[in-house]
Amino acid sequence: MLLFRSEEHVRNWYRRQGMSLGAILTLEQQWELARIWYADRMSPDWRRRTPEEAEAVFGGLGLTGDFWRLTPAPG
Amino acid sequence: MNADETTDTDVRLEVYRFFAERGRPPVPAEVAENLGTVQSVVEASLRRLADDHVLVLAPGTPYIWMANPLSALPTPYKVEIAGRAWFGNCIWDALGVVAMFGGDGTVKTWCPDCGRRLHAEVADNHVVSGHGVVHFAVPAAQWWDDIGFN
Numbered sequence: 001m002l003l004f005r006s007e008e009h010v011r012n013w014y015r016r017q018g019m020s021l022g023a024i025l026t027l028e029q030q031w032e033l034a035r036i037w038y039a040d041r042m043s044p045d046w047r048r049r050t051p052e053e054a055e056a057v058f059g060g061l062g063l064t065g066d067f068w069r070l071t072p073a074p075g
Numbered sequence: 076m077n078a079d080e081t082t083d084t085d086v087r088l089e090v091y092r093f094f095a096e097r098g099r100p101p102v103p104a105e106v107a108e109n110l111g112t113v114q115s116v117v118e119a120s121l122r123r124l125a126d127d128h129v130l131v132l133a134p135g136t137p138y139i140w141m142a143n144p145l146s147a148l149p150t151p152y153k154v155e156i157a158g159r160a161w162f163g164n165c166i167w168d169a170l171g172v173v174a175m176f177g178g179d180g181t182v183k184t185w186c187p188d189c190g191r192r193l194h195a196e197v198a199d200n201h202v203v204s205g206h207g208v209v210h211f212a213v214p215a216a217q218w219w220d221d222i223g224f225n
C-alpha cells in the first residue's frame with residue numbers, strides 16, 4: 001500500500017510498471033483504517049479479526065465490492 | 076486459553092513492548108530472557124504467531140521481519156513520534172504505528188512516481204496535514220500471498 005502525490009501519479013507509475021490499477025483511498029480513509037486496525041494491537045485482549053469482521057471494517061469506510069471481499073461471494 | 080495460547084500472548088506482548096522501547100524487534104533469546112523461559116519455547120511460539128499472520132519472520136529464520144505494523148528493516152515509510160522513529164511496512168502500517176502509539180505522529184515518505192517528499196501528520200487521532208492518495212495494488216483476499224510485496 002503506497003502513498004502517491006495524486007491519482008495522476010498513481011496512474012503514471014502503474015502504467016510504467018505494466019501493472020493494472022487496484023483501489024484508491026483518500027489519506028483520511030487510510031488513517032481511519034489504520035486507526036481501527038492497529039490501535040489495540042498492543043492490548044492483551046487483541047485477537048485477529050475474522051474475515052467477516054474485517055469486511056465489516058472495510059464496509060464501514062465505504063470499501064465494498066469484490067476487491068475488499070474476504071468471504072465467499074453470496075449466491 | 077490453553078498453554079500455547081497463553082505463551083503466544085506473552086510472547087506477542089513482549090515483542091511489541093521491546094520493539095516500542097528499543098526501536099527494533101527482539102531476538103528469541105531476548106524474549107526468553109525477559110519472560111523467564113527458554114529459547115526453544117519462544118521460537119515455537121514465534122512460528123505459531125507467524126502461521127497465524129500476527130507477525131512475519133525473515134525467511135528461513137526465527138528472526139522477526141515484521142511485527143505489523145512495525146518493520147525491522149528500514150522502509151520508505153518512516154514514522155516519527157515525540158523525537159523517536161520507527162518504520163512501517165507500508166503507508167497503512169506506518170499510520171498504524173501512529174495509531175498504536177497513541178494517535179500523534181508524522182509519517183514521512185516519497186511519491187513512488189515522482190520522488191517528491193510526502194508526509195502525513197496526525198494529531199489527537201486526526202490527520203492535520205499532508206496530502207496524497209493511497210493505492211492498494213492487490214485485492215484483500217490476496218494480501219498474505221506475498222506480504223513482503225504488499
